[in-house]
Amino acid sequence: RKKPARQLLLNYCHGHTDSDVLLFPYAPGVNSLNHGGRLESNAYVRWSKDSRYHDPRWLGMTPDLLGPPSYPRLMMELVAKRDIASGEEILIDYGTHWEDAYRRHVERWDPPPGSDSYVSAAELNRDHADPIDAEKRG
Secondary structure, three states, X not given: OOOHHHHHHHOOOEEOOOOOOEEOOOOOOHHHEEEOHHHHOOEEEEEOOOOOOOOHHHHHOOHHHHOOOOOOOOOEEEEEOOOOOOOOOXXXXXXXXXXXXXXXXXXXXXXXXXXXXXXXXXXXXXXXXOOOOHHHHO
């Protein structure tokens, strides 16, 4: 049986089919990125051009040679392809490998036992649109 927590973490990593290295991005905005595909994406990720944080020599290294850095050595930048309006979702292209894997996952997925009573957060918010007044609840 797969370990869901490990798989969930891997879903947020960036990698390449020609490399064993996976990068886990962490920054204030990464949780706001979603897949837009080749046609709908309004941003893209690239290797940083700032040499203070990015050392391109590290791109050719294997994971065992990378070791724990004392400061960032590989840095990616999120770049807008066009002006993005305030409140607009930021979409990047995850690539065809991701799209194919996600399609296979959806085709093979079976709901877990007990999920027939599952209610999504969106449904709960819609069904209980009135805010709960803590003072009235006592």
